[in-house]
Amino acid sequence: MHEYQWEFIRFALDRNVLRFGEFTLKSGRKSPYFFNAGLFNTGNSLSRLGRYYAQALIHNGPKDIDLLFGPAYKGIPLAASTAVSLADSFDIDLPYCFNRKEAKDHGEGGALVGAPLQGRVAIIDDVITAGTAIREVMQIIKAAGAEPAAVLVALDRQERGQGELSAIQEVERDFGIPVISIVSLDQILEFLEGDEQLHRFLPAVQAYRDEYGI
Ligand SMILES: O=P(O)(O)OC[C@H]1O[C@H](OP(=O)(O)OP(=O)(O)O)[C@H](O)[C@@H]1O
Numbered sequence: 001m002h003e004y005q006w007e008f009i010r011f012a013l014d015r016n017v018l019r020f021g022e023f024t025l026k027s028g029r030k031s032p033y034f035f036n037a038g039l040f041n042t043g044n045s046l047s048r049l050g051r052y053y054a055q056a057l058i059h060n061g062p063k064d065i066d067l068l069f070g071p072a073y074k075g076i077p078l079a080a081s082t083a084v085s086l087a088d089s090f091d092i093d094l095p096y097c098f099n100r101k102e103a104k105d106h107g108e109g110g111a112l113v114g115a116p117l118q119g120r121v122a123i124i125d126d127v128i129t130a131g132t133a134i135r136e137v138m139q140i141i142k143a144a145g146a147e148p149a150a151v152l153v154a155l156d157r158q159e160r161g162q163g164e165l166s167a168i169q170e171v172e173r174d175f176g177i178p179v180i181s182i183v184s185l186d187q188i189l190e191f192l193e194g195d196e197q198l199h200r201f202l203p204a205v206q207a208y209r210d211e212y213g214i
Pocket residue numbers: 026027071072073074075125126127128129130131132133134167
């Protein structure tokens with residue numbers, strides 16, 4: 001694992017974002033670990049997080065991105081902090097937008113907020129598990145006439161999607177775009193192996209991976 005990945009896992013553990021226990025996921029799967037990006041909840045942690053995403057996009061993403069999109073809800077501050085980091089640290093001023101889960105019927109109305117949803121879009125979200133959320137986002141982008149160009153997530157849980165491939169592999173195959181993650185379950189397992197205090201969670205995470213992993 002790269003040093004920045006080890007640092008990122010330490011950062012997520014310190015903020016209680018990465019936790020071990022028993023959690024029910026959007027897919028209904030019962031997971032022994034959970035990544036709650038909502039707990040990156042201070043200016044400092046969001047600023048640091050935005051830099052991780054911005055670096056991942058610059059180093060591993062396509063060069064010709066026109067817009068960042070943050071899926072409601074947790075993707076919203078992620079896209080915003082990535083946009084700020086790109087501007088502040090890399091002198092790249094990209095527009096960003098996000099959706100509402102319920103369309104608004106007064107004021108400016110509608111389900112989209114921010115810059116017009118157009119051009120080549122990088123989707124900024126927290127995790128991909130079974131891939132349901134990301135497929136919903138693809139529909140929103142296509143309905144607007146824009147073009148999905150990449151997906152960026154903090155954590156690739158490396159779980160099966162609709163078939164035998166991982167949800168991320170299915171997205172790459174079905175939409176022909178790269179999915180970039182800061183860390184994946186492989187690195188979390190490696191971290192657990194090397195950490196005296198967290199080592200005890202390894203068996204449960206490995207058993208979960210045997211059931212749902214690829
Ligand atoms: O790959 P999947 O199986 O779809 O699961 C992952 C998605 O589930 C969570 O979103 P959720 O819809 O719970 O929304 P939130 O951002 O409002 O917490 C998470 O933020 C991912 O977007």
